Amino acid sequence: MLFNSLSFILLFILVLVLHYLPRLPWKIKKTNLLLASYLFYAAWNPPFVILLWISTLIDFFVGRRLYYVHGVAMRRLLLGLSLLGNLGLLAFFKYGGFLLDNFVQLLALGGISYTPAKPDIILPVGISFYTFQTLSYTLDIYRRNTTPEKNLLDFALYVTFFPQLVAGPIVRPDGLLPQFKEPKRAGLNQFFWGLFLLTLGLFMKIVLADVIMAGPSDQVFGAPQALNSLDAWVGVLAFSGQIFFDFAGYSTCAIGVAACLGFYLPDNFRYPYAAVGFSDFWQRWHISLSSWLRDYLYIPLGGNRKGPRLTYANLLFTMLIGGLWHGAAWTFVVWGGLHGLYLMAERLLRGAVQAPPWLKTGLAQFGLGLFTFFLVNITWVFFRAQDFSTAWRLLQSMFGFAPEGAKILYTLSILLVLTVVVLMVAAHWIMRRRSVLGVASQSPYWATGIGWAGMLLLILWAQKTSESFIYFQF
Amino acid sequence: MAGSGIAAPGDGRSPIPPSKGGWAQERRKVSEQALPTVIIGSSRVQFGIDLDTWEEVSGQRPIQLAMGGRSALPVLDDLARDEHFRGRLLIGVTPDLFFVRNTDRSVLEAGDVVAYSKEQSPSQRLSHWLGAALDSRLVSLEEDGLSMQSFMDRLVLPNRQGVPEFPVWPYQFSRGTADRQEKMLQAFLNSPAYQQQMIGVWAEFSAWEVQPMISGDTLQQLLESVRLACDRIEKRGGEVLFVRMPSTGSYLQREKEKYPREHSWDLLLAHTGRRGYYFADYPSLAGFDCPEESHLSPEDAKTFTRNLLEIMRSDRRPPLIIASHPPTP
Numbered sequence: 001m002l003f004n005s006l007s008f009i010l011l012f013i014l015v016l017v018l019h020y021l022p023r024l025p026w027k028i029k030k031t032n033l034l035l036a037s038y039l040f041y042a043a044w045n046p047p048f049v050i051l052l053w054i055s056t057l058i059d060f061f062v063g064r065r066l067y068y069v070h071g072v073a074m075r076r077l078l079l080g081l082s083l084l085g086n087l088g089l090l091a092f093f094k095y096g097g098f099l100l101d102n103f104v105q106l107l108a109l110g111g112i113s114y115t116p117a118k119p120d121i122i123l124p125v126g127i128s129f130y131t132f133q134t135l136s137y138t139l140d141i142y143r144r145n146t147t148p149e150k151n152l153l154d155f156a157l158y159v160t161f162f163p164q165l166v167a168g169p170i171v172r173p174d175g176l177l178p179q180f181k182e183p184k185r186a187g188l189n190q191f192f193w194g195l196f197l198l199t200l201g202l203f204m205k206i207v208l209a210d211v212i213m214a215g216p217s218d219q220v221f222g223a224p225q226a227l228n229s230l231d232a233w234v235g236v237l238a239f240s241g242q243i244f245f246d247f248a249g250y251s252t253c254a255i256g257v258a259a260c261l262g263f264y265l266p267d268n269f270r271y272p273y274a275a276v277g278f279s280d281f282w283q284r285w286h287i288s289l290s291s292w293l294r295d296y297l298y299i300p301l302g303g304n305r306k307g308p309r310l311t312y313a314n315l316l317f318t319m320l321i322g323g324l325w326h327g328a329a330w331t332f333v334v335w336g337g338l339h340g341l342y343l344m345a346e347r348l349l350r351g352a353v354q355a356p357p358w359l360k361t362g363l364a365q366f367g368l369g370l371f372t373f374f375l376v377n378i379t380w381v382f383f384r385a386q387d388f389s390t391a392w393r394l395l396q397s398m399f400g401f402a403p404e405g406a407k408i409l410y411t412l413s414i415l416l417v418l419t420v421v422v423l424m425v426a427a428h429w430i431m432r433r434r435s436v437l438g439v440a441s442q443s444p445y446w447a448t449g450i451g452w453a454g455m456l457l458l459i460l461w462a463q464k465t466s467e468s469f470i471y472f473q474f
Numbered sequence: 475m476a477g478s479g480i481a482a483p484g485d486g487r488s489p490i491p492p493s494k495g496g497w498a499q500e501r502r503k504v505s506e507q508a509l510p511t512v513i514i515g516s517s518r519v520q521f522g523i524d525l526d527t528w529e530e531v532s533g534q535r536p537i538q539l540a541m542g543g544r545s546a547l548p549v550l551d552d553l554a555r556d557e558h559f560r561g562r563l564l565i566g567v568t569p570d571l572f573f574v575r576n577t578d579r580s581v582l583e584a585g586d587v588v589a590y591s592k593e594q595s596p597s598q599r600l601s602h603w604l605g606a607a608l609d610s611r612l613v614s615l616e617e618d619g620l621s622m623q624s625f626m627d628r629l630v631l632p633n634r635q636g637v638p639e640f641p642v643w644p645y646q647f648s649r650g651t652a653d654r655q656e657k658m659l660q661a662f663l664n665s666p667a668y669q670q671q672m673i674g675v676w677a678e679f680s681a682w683e684v685q686p687m688i689s690g691d692t693l694q695q696l697l698e699s700v701r702l703a704c705d706r707i708e709k710r711g712g713e714v715l716f717v718r719m720p721s722t723g724s725y726l727q728r729e730k731e732k733y734p735r736e737h738s739w740d741l742l743l744a745h746t747g748r749r750g751y752y753f754a755d756y757p758s759l760a761g762f763d764c765p766e767e768s769h770l771s772p773e774d775a776k777t778f779t780r781n782l783l784e785i786m787r788s789d790r791r792p793p794l795i796i797a798s799h800p801p802t803p
Contacts, residue, residue: 001597006604008597043597211622408638411631462622 001043003198003253004206011036012257019185019261026183030153033261037162041125048124051089056152056159058085059134063141063148063155075142082138090131096121098328126166128325132292134159137173139296146173154180163257167250169268169288176263184262193437196452197256200436203455204249207462212420213242216413221384221394226402231409232394236377238417239384241424244273247286267435273376274428276368278342281376289325293318308351315347316340326383331391335382342375366429373425495602498591500654503537505558510537512559514549515566516580517542518719520656521648521769523564527779536564538654544584545571547699552588554703562713567742567750569733570680573687573696606652641675644668648769657772663765672766673724680728687733697745704746716742716750717782720759725767749789756785 220235251268275281323336385391529535758781
C-alpha cells in the first residue's frame with residue numbers, strides 16, 4: 001500500500017479511529033496496529049505476509065534462546081540459524097536470479113554452456129528493510145547489547161510496524177520496542193506536526209519527484225543514443241533530485257504517520273546535498289542504513305582499529321555490501337564501490353594534509369559541498385543506469401565526449417529541473433544545522449499555514465496516478 | 475491519465491492512454507460473465523462503438539477493452555489464453571496499430587497494461603475503486619485537462635534546434651466513462667480550430683513512422699498468430715469478428731498508401747478465415763465524417779453501431795444479437 005494512494009488514506013483513517021477510541025485496552029490497540037500492518041503489507045501481495053511471520057517467529061524464539069545460552073558453540077549455532085533464515089530469504093528472493101546469472105557466466109568463461117530455466121521470482125516489497133531490522137535485534141542480543149523481548153505481540157509489531165515497514169527508517173530494537181510498552185497517543189501538537197510531515201513527504205514525492213523530476217530523468221536514462229552534454233547533466237541532476245525527494249519523502253511520511261499515532265521514528269535524512277565530504281554525506285543520507293552498516297559490519301570487521309590498510313579495506317567492503325543491498329546488479333556494486341573509494345580518498349587526505357584555515361570559511365565549505373554534490377551525481381549514473389553501457393554512454397555525454405550527442409529535453413524540462421535542483425541545494429545549505437519542524441514551529445502561524453496549504457493544493461493539482469516509491473524495490 | 479513526466483516523442487500517441495486500473499477492472503468482467511461480448515482494438519472502436527446503443531439493440535452491454543494508441547494483439551493473445559472466455563470478440567483493426575512488429579511501442583505498451591491487470595495488487599484495486607467512487611460523487615480536477623502535468627504539457631516554450639517536439643494536443647478533445655466509452659467533447663466538435671490541430675497531430679505522427687508496413691515473414695507471423703488465437707477462442711465456442719472503423723480525409727489517404735487494403739485487411743481475413751466489416755464496403759457504414767479524420771463523433775457512433783449490428787444480424791449469425799429488438803431506423 002502506498003502512502004500516496006486512496007487505499008492508504010482509508011486505512012490510516014480507520015487506524016486513527018481505532019487508536020483513539022477511548023477505553024480500549026492498550027493490548028487491543030497494539031493488536032489493531034499489528035493487524036493494520038499486516039493488511040498494509042498484504043495489500044501488495046497477500047502471500048508474502050508469511051515471510052513476515054517466518055522472520056518474526058525465527059527471531060523471537062532464537063533471540064530468547066540466544067540470550068540465556070552460554071556455550072559459545074550453541075550461541076553461534078543459534079545466531080547462524082537466524083542469519084540463515086533471514087539472509088536465506090533475502091538471498092532467494094532478491095539475489096537468486098543474480099547469483100544464477102553470474103554462475104552461468106562463470107561457467108561460460110570456463111567453456112561450459114549451461115542454460116537454466118529462468119527463475120520467475122517476485123521480489124517481496126521492502127524485504128531488505130525488515131530483514132536488516134530483525135537482524136539488528138538478533139545481533140544486539142548476541143552481543144548482549146539488549147535483552148530479548150518477552151512479548152510476541154510487541155516483537156511482531158516491531159518487525160511489522162507499518163509506517164516504516166517497507167522503506168525504513170530501519171529502527172533498532174531499543175528505538176522502537178520500548179515505545180510499545182506504554183499506551184501511546186499523540187498530543188495535539190504532535191498530531192498536528194505529524195500531519196504536517198505527512199503532507200511535506202507527499203509533496204516531495206508526488207509533486208517534486210514524480211511530476212517534475214521523473215520525466216526528464218527517465219528520458220535521459222532511457223535514451224538509446226549519446227546525448228548532448230546539457231541534456232545528460234540535466235537528466236542526472238533530475239535523478240539526484242528524484243531519488244532524494246522520493247526516498248526522503250517516504251521517510252518524512254513514515255515519521256509523520258508514526259507521530260500521528262504517538263510514536264517517534266528517527267530521522268533518516270539530514271539535508272544530504274549540503275554534505276562536505278563523504279563521511280558527512282553518509283551521516284546525512286539514509287542514516288539508518290549507514291549506521292546499521294557501520295555498527296553491524298564495519299566495526300565488527302575491525303573498523304579503523306587494525307591499521308590503515310585494513311581500515312581502507314573495511315571501508316570499501318562495507319560500501320560494496322551497501323551497494324549490493326540496494327539491488328542485485330553489478331551497477332549497484334560499482335555505485336557502492338565509488339562511495340567506498342571516495343571515503344578512502346577523503347580519509348587519506350585528512351590524514352596526509354593539514355587543512356589550511358581558509359578551507360574552514362563558509363565559502364570554501366560551500367565550494368567543497370558543491371564538489372561533493374558533483375561527485376555524488378557521478379555515482380547516481382551507475383545507480384540509475386540499467387547497465388554499464390548506458391552508464392558509460394551517459395558519462396561520455398556528460399563530459400563532452402559525444403559532441404554530436406542528441407538534444408532531447410524540452411526547454412521547460414531543463415528550466416524546471418535546474419530551478420528545483422538549485423532551490424534544493426540552497427535549501428539543504430540553509431537547513432544544514434536545523435530541522436524542518438524546528439523552523440516550521442518557530443515560523444509565524446500564517447507562514448506555516450500558507451506553506452502547508454500551498455503544498456496541499458499542489459498535491460491535489462498534481463493528480464499524479466500513484467507511482468511506486470523507488471526504494472520499495474530495495 | 476497524463477503521460478509520465480513531460481511529454482516527449484514516444485510518450486504515446488493517443489489522446490486517451492489507457493488507465494491501467496480502469497482496463498483491469500473491465501478485464502475482470504470478462505471472467506464474471508458467461509458469454510460476454512468483448513471489443514478490442516484501439517481508440518477508434520472506443521469512440522465509434524457506442525456501448526449504450528449496442529446494449530439497447532442487442533440486450534447485452536459489451537466489455538470495452540480497446541486501448542487508445544495501442545495494438546490489439548496482446549489483448550487478443552490474453553483472451554485466447556483465457557480458457558474461461560467463450561464469448562464474442564470484435565476486433566477493431568486500425569492499420570498503423572495492427573500491422574506492426576511485435577517489438578513496436580504500441581504492442582509493448584498494450585502488453586504492459588495486460589500484465590498490470592494480472593499483477594494488480596489488492597491495494598491498487600481498492601485505490602482504483604475508491605477513486606472511481608469519489609470521482610462519481612465529488613467535483614475533481616480532470617487529470618487530462620487541468621492537472622499540473624497537463625498544464626505543463628501545454629506550456630510551449632521555444633526549444634533548442636534539433637529537439638524532437640511532441641505535438642500539442644487540443645485541450646478539450648474527449649472524455650471517457652468508467653466502462654471505457656470515449657466521446658468527443660462538444661467544445662471540440664464546435665471548434666474547427668481544435669479539429670485542425672488534431673489533424674495536424676495525426677499528420678505529425680505519420681511523419682515519424684518512416685518504416686514501411688511489415689511484409690514477408692514478419693507479416694506472415696503476425697497473421698498466423700492472429701489465426702491461432704482466433705482458432706483457440708472459436709474452439710471453445712467463441713466467435714471472432716473484425717471491423718475496420720471509418721477514417722477520412724488525409725488520414726485515410728495515408729492509410730491507403732502505406733497499408734493498402736489488399737496487403738493488409740484482405741490478407742487478414744483470408745488468412746484467418748473470419749468475417750470482417752470494412753466500413754467502405756457497406757453504404758450504411760460509409761459516408762461518416764470524422765471530425766479529425768480518425769474517430770467518429772458521439773452521434774455518428776450511435777448510428778454506426780446500429781447499422782453495424784444490423785449488418786451483422788443480416789449476416790444471419792444470431793449469436794451476436796442476443797435480443798430480438800429491431801434496430802431503430
